[in-house]
Amino acid sequence: MPILKAIISWIHSHRVFVSFFSILIIAFAFFSAMKQAPMFMDGDPFYHAKVTQLILEEKGILKDFPWLPYSVFKDNYYDHHFLFHVFLLPFNALIGDPLIAIRVATSFLSALFLAIFYLFFKKLLPRLSVLPFFLVLVSSSLMFRLLLDKAPAISLIVLFGALYALLRRKHLALFIISFVYVWLYDAWPLLFIASILFCVADAFAVLFAQEQELSIRAFPFKKLFLLCVRKKNLILFTSCAGGLLAGIVINPYFPHNIFFYKTHLLSIAVVTGGVFYGIGKEWLPINPFVFGGDNTVFSVFWLCAFCWALFQLAVRFRCVSIPSNVKTPSTLSRESLFFLFFSLFLFLATVKSRRMSEYFIPIGSAYIVYALQDFFSRTQWREWFLSLRVCFKNASLKLQHIFCFIIALTLLAITLRSFLLSYVNLWTDINSRYFPFYSMGRVGAFISQNIPKGSLIINDNWSHFPQLMYYVDNYTFAWGLDPTFTHDAEPEFFKTLISLAQEKNTNTLASILIDNLHSRYLLITKDFAMQEKKLELLARHDKGLQKIYEDDEALMYKVKGK
Secondary structure, three states: OHHHHHHHHHHHHOHHHHHHHHHHHHHHHHHHHHOOOOEEOOOHHHHHHHHHHHHHHHOOOOOOOOOOOOOOOOOOOOOOOHHHHHHHHHHHHHHOOHHHHHHHHHHHHHHHHHHHHHHHHHHHOHHHOHHHHHHHHOOHHHHHHHHOOOOHHHHHHHHHHHHHHHHOOOHHHHHHHHHHHHHHOOOOHHHHHHHHHHHHHHHHHHHHHHOOOOOOOOOOHHHHHHHHOOHHHHHHHHHHHHHHHHHHHOOOOOOHHHHHHHHHHHHHHHHOHHHHOOOOHHHOOOOHHHHHHHOHHHHHHHHHHHHHHHHHHHHHOOOOOOOOOOOOOOOOOHHHHHHHHHHHHHHHHHHHOHHHHHHHHHHHHHHHHHHHHHHHHOOOHHHHHHHHHHHHHOOOOOHHHHHHHHHHHHHHHHHHHHHHHHHHHHHHHHHHOOEEOOOOHHHHHHHHHHOOOOOEEEEOOHHHHHHHHHHOOOOEEOOOOOHHHHHHHOHHHHHHHHOHHHOOOOOOHHHHHHHOOOOOEEEEEOOOOHHHHHHHHHHHHOOOEEEEEEOOOEEEEEEOOO
């Protein structure tokens, strides 16, 4: 018994430590179990595994990217996942198999993010730290992104580390994390936006504290601007912006990274012109109602918190009138305003590109919990719960208490239903979208053994390039990773490439390959999409082409007599 008491006492005194590692271990087991099958949910992990393998073999960073000669990588290769690949190195070295290594590493990173996410709120809002953790667990869109064997989890870890430094005004830590974020992943502009929104939120919080009522017509914009650029805000913003700028300039890929940003951040992330010629699904828009259906509990909480903020702002700007005996909202907290602005920005970004849900849900959960803190601070909840306890003790149930109890049970039932459905849908998504570890391995072996080294191979589907790159060395391909990389570098080549399946004359495909695409080899994947079917039909009837390989994944044609 004394030993048991000592153990319980130690756990209680180190409960934060125990909670952190318990979440880490359980979450790692969960992600490992969900990803036990030897398959990926998209092709990108093959690219990350290959780059990590090359860094390990060459004992240095990857400076050139010869696999895509008709892309922006031809002259300006930039490893925009550089530190992510560095993180994968020890896993690769210990495990040996790059594909299994990235599977284990990303499962660990996803588990680590959940543990750090809990710790973030345990440090800032200990009484409400469970709620945001629960909200992310029941949000299938975020859990799906965390199950991908890519960089979302490590990006979120660094982002929340930076947000902690931002909220606590730790300038040196913010500078260092900002620098690291640039080397890690191209989501670093989110941190720049966050630093601006934090200064704006701080200015609004001070303004609301000084002015009990405001007018929209006579809004003090000058005063708000001066509050934004106060010395402490400027120092904080400079710490963030300076770290980001230093990461861009003091970079092994400088100045090639500058040219790459034009394509990746502007053409893909902002403009997203690829929706017109087949960009990745993660960049496509999503219907807000579909998102709400996939993440019901989070969406309900966020909308309620958003409406509460609108009500407070409406009272502050005298857009609504309330009885004089009703207690008006207090000064809005700086943190809730910041996460309101940031989550609203990320909501719009998610509607534009569904992949941004991986940032919107955690940041939105942070806004929810800070909004609840503001709300609880204005309500005598302690007295209400005491009265409820007395009411139950005396067996004199009042109608309003019964009503609230029924509402609580209903919300609990809805939450459990949403939780179960989200994981059922998640399991369905995992098993309906897959790329086996051996994907394109057989055709890759055929290419290595039968096609001259250095040959350009026209692959009809850009999304299968990572597998080809992983299994085939010393060959080049038409496009890959993202169609925009080829579109921006070689517009005419790209135009010919996407119009291959649109040719009406079946005798011209071979001549197009030779004269316009400068290649003798055509690789068609069997995805059963309309374009692949049509292209295969054209190739089959083209007298200038000869089929040289076929399996259940792909087939290859070669121009005759060349």
